[in-house]
Amino acid sequence: MDEGMMTQDERRMGFGPEEGTQRGKGLYYVHTLGCQMNVHDSERIAGVLQAQGYRPASPEQVRARNVDLMVLNTCAVRENASKRMYGTIGRWARLKQENPTAQIAVGGCMAQKDRDRIARQAPWVDAVFGTKNIGDLPVLLERARRDRRSQVQVSDRLEAFPSDLPTVRASRSSAWVSVSVGCNNTCTFCIVPQVRGRERDRPIADVLAEVESCVAAGAREVTLLGQNVNSYGYSMGDRQAFPKLLRACGDIEGLDRVRFTSPHPAAFTDEVIAAMAETPNVMHQLHMPLQSGSDRILRAMRRSYRSKRFLSILDKVRSAMPDARITTDIIVGFPGESEEDFQETLDVVERSRFSSAFTFEYSPRPGTPAAAMDQVPKQVVQERFERLLALQERITQEELDAFVGRDVEVMITARQGRHDERTHRVTGRERGGVLVHVGVPQGLPVPAVGDLVTCTVTGVGKHYLTADPDPMRGQAYDIRG
Structure with a gap:
């Protein structure tokens, strides 16, 4: 799968609300390594946890390590992903030192492959679960809390689609x-x-x-x-x-x-x-x-x-x-x-x-x-x-x-674009998938997330386009909500 096609936000998958959210069963954070399949699996991990009463931590709470559960969803395609996994769970060990009741879980492809090694080399990890065991995570966390030892659940056979x-x-x-x-x-x-x-x-x-x-x-x-x-x-x-x-x-x-x-x-x-x-x-x-x-x-x-x-x-x-x-x-x-x-x-x-x-x-x-x-x-x-x-x-x-001067249709995404005082740019992708930073002409409405904006490309960066259209010069800026 093509990890490089995703933005950093798409890989990180931090599901964060406002600071004042109730803790519920505990505040959780999911960090994703790897491809789109892993990103989508992280959406399932978040869904399973919230169905059991966990609540997503805000970015501020994650930075302050005010979190009850850290979940790492791993990749095994390249050696670098393996190094990143062990480096991340090594850093997360400090969370347990500061808050012994906090829990750490590791899932995904590396968990499927290195289940025993993870439990042996990182005994502070409470739960190791495979690609086919996302639904088992809440039970594993309860067992780890009760038995005070790592729980490993990795199935080789798919019983139900994620x-x-x-x-x-x-x-x-x-x-x-x-x-x-x-x-x-x-x-x-x-x-x-x-x-x-x-x-x-x-x-x-x-x-x-x-x-x-x-x-x-x-x-x-x-x-x-x-x-x-x-x-x-x-x-x-x-x-x-x-x-x-x-x-x-x-x-x-x-x-x-x-x-x-x-x-x-x-x-x-x-x-x-x-x-x-x-x-x-x-x-x-x-x-x-x-x-x-x-x-x-x-x-x-x-x-x-x-x-x-x-x-x-x-x-x-x-x-x-x-x-x-x-x-x-x-x-x-x-x-x-x-x-x-x-x-x-x-x-x-x-x-x-x-x-x-x-x-x-x-x-x-x-x-x-x-x-x-x-x-x-x-x-x-x-x-x-x-x-x-x-x-x-x-x-x-x-x-x-070759895009300069052409009109493109951009879907505005959930991620903020590159802003400046003059253009107040927002970000989206045109139909072919290219990242486009769109400037809002003075006096015209700012598009909402999910809106489709037809705009004229005016510049090119490294791996992205800019569109700062001037309607007075006949350049396009049209929003379809």
């Missing part, structure tokens, strides 16, 4: 909706199948019911989530289920925007492209993980496509949707990668014209086949990473520069 649990949405205007859990692929670098299990799909009626519920609660935008979102339905024997789902979302009144992440090239069919192009509220935004442009490395990764197939998909998408914005993931320095292999990746990136790319230096994950392969020297990986980053930064800037 979507059946209560949810506290981080945003009123945008919502995540899971269509499936798990992954059936066997990529040699990836640990997700081990920690999330095999792919299981939700019935389409359940997915649509949740989407409709989100819209009824005020959401104007929904992002469909799955480890391989476009293979939705395959486990149910329906290979047309995902394009059917996209088209069905187009019939939901009040749903202005539909996105999805992350698809897999192997299952990206012409029917999916047609559904994207022909359904008005499906955004022409695509995050398509490349991982490598070398066919030899793709084989070593056990990725079930080759560069020619990948590029043909992009050509078809752009033929059907010329305005499509395509982003990707790329791993640099996969075991055995030669300079020739890396040059092939550069060639594919140049040809693909990605709007942005989330590039990662390969890090071995214990238990994956790639961890036992011959590793590329660190200094070589770093040098290649910098070359790839420079290439993609140039392309990204060129793609953003």
Whole structure:
């Protein structure tokens, strides 16, 4: 999954009210590491806790460590996420020293993978729960309080979809909706199948019911989530289920925007492209993980496509949707990668014209086949990473520069934008997913969260656009609530 696509607020998932909120069963805080799937799981964690009487801590209470429960929802995709997890729970140990009745819980992918190690190395952690055990968290906390020792509950089998649990949405205007859990692929670098299990799909009626519920609660935008979102339905024997789902979302009144992440090239069919192009509220935004442009490395990764197939998909998408914005993931320095292999990746990136790319230096994950392969020297990986980053930064800037003078539709988000005395900017994303800081012309209304603003782009920053329109010069500024 593409962690890099999210803002810091989307990853942090601090559910904070005003300072005067009653404590209820206790004040809690959820800190999220990782991808959109983890962010959505944190919404479930918050929902389960609040259903049991816990109350969210305000940001001020978190900073003052005036909190009764700290929950860390972890990622296991890269080594850095593992280091961040152990570093975070190490810092949180001070909370227990200052307040022995406070509790700490660790969940998510690292908890699924390192359950025993966490309990052994961090005995101050009260509860360790797996990706399939979110609903068990309140019981584990009660047991830890009663027995005065760590509780571990990690199931390898999915008994019920997390979507059946209560949810506290981080945003009123945008919502995540899971269509499936798990992954059936066997990529040699990836640990997700081990920690999330095999792919299981939700019935389409359940997915649509949740989407409709989100819209009824005020959401104007929904992002469909799955480890391989476009293979939705395959486990149910329906290979047309995902394009059917996209088209069905187009019939939901009040749903202005539909996105999805992350698809897999192997299952990206012409029917999916047609559904994207022909359904008005499906955004022409695509995050398509490349991982490598070398066919030899793709084989070593056990990725079930080759560069020619990948590029043909992009050509078809752009033929059907010329305005499509395509982003990707790329791993640099996969075991055995030669300079020739890396040059092939550069060639594919140049040809693909990605709007942005989330590039990662390969890090071995214990238990994956790639961890036992011959590793590329660190200094070589770093040098290649910098070359790839420079290439993609140039392309990204060129793609953003093309927006200047164009009118874009921006959905204002829950996060405050960059303000200054002249423009009083607010922030949102245009239809392709680009972050836009919108200045409010003097004397005109300030858009509310969830409003759609059509505005003229007047400037470009690094990875974002600015729109400070002047209606007197014919530039657009129009709010649709």
